[in-house]
Amino acid sequence: MKPIRVGIIGGTGYTGVELLRLLSSHPKVELSCITSRSEAGTPVSDMFASLRGHVDLSFSDPSEGALEACDVVFSATPNGVAMTHAPTLLEAGVKMIDLSADFRIKDIGVWEEWYGQTHGAPDLVAEAVYGLPEVNRNSISTARLVANPGCYPTAVQLGFLPLLEAGVADLNGLIADAKSGVSGAGRTASVGSAFSECSDSFKAYAVPGHRHLPEIQQGLAIVAGEPVELVFTPHLLPMIRGIHATLYVRLKDTSIDLQALYEDRYEAERFVDVMPKGSHPDTRSVRGSNVCRIAVHRPQGGDTAVILSVEDNLVKGAAGQAVQNMNIMFGIEESLGIDQVALVP
DSSP: OOOEEEEEEOOSSHHHHHHHHHHTTOTTEEEEEEEOTTTTTOBHHHHOGGGTTTOOOBEEOGGGSGGGGSSEEEEOOOTTSHHHHHHHHHHTTOEEEEOSSTTTOSOHHHHHHHHOSOOSOHHHHTTOEEOOHHHHHHHHHTOSEEEOOOHHHHHHHHHHHHHHHHTOBOSSSEEEEEEEOGGGGOSSOOGGGSHHHHTTOOEEOOTTOOTHHHHHHHHHHHHHTSOOOEEEEEEEOSSSSOEEEEEEEEBSOTTSOHHHHHHHHHTTOTTEEEOOTTOOOOGGGGTTSSOEEEEEEOGGGOSEEEEEEEEOTTIIIIIHHHHHHHHHHTTSOTTTTOOOOOOOO
């Protein structure tokens, strides 16, 4: 098999450099181009010294046409950019994996309401496959456009999924209490993510409504077969990487063996690890890895299940899952390039 020629649109952010880290050692990949209008001509290793000796490319302008010569292009750009590239790339026979939110939400009106702009490629939204492998693996395998899930939506959906599939969850009043490291805000300088602002502090944000809410509700409703009522509250933690989602759901059937339910559902999933009964997974156990670790509890034997779901927001929550999707799309071993052990400490 010839190497998969890979291009990246927007390689200067945290998700972009994470893609470069993973793809540079992928045995089936040839990195062909990395674009950035602002950094065109700059060697990648000048910006990211961690990639010295691994990535020899320089950033290029996306208008130069190199992207159309790729087999697959990852778009690691702000919302609203991927939709401007998708029609041309797909027409050229290039597969595309979008790490922004441009193609995640099927209802165009809902997307435009939450993201505050007019969608530039609404005809492609219906075609795009939502790239959560644990749910849509078969569809991903034949897709030419994949909408990579958001970081919070990945942790939350994987946590709730077995209960909804089994039909034992009360769909009214699901609660997702989620926390993320500051890298989730991106690499662009902002007061809120400055060290002196977020260090030694902990706060909730976007309580009235976060952009990931409709994405999560859409995914859960598809699994449940009906709308779900969800309260989703994100928090900012004074750490760089990681998401911890504590999920609450009222059970309609308290006789169910939660541990067995989750172990059976994810037994064949390489990148979902159901911890032993009574566990409390921490974010450092997934730092730098593509694994989502889950533990299930039923406090005091009551009718409320508490699910703990942790992931690295830049790997399973973004770049790692995108590479996982690429592997599926090209029919190669799903774990190639993303089977790293977590970094501890």
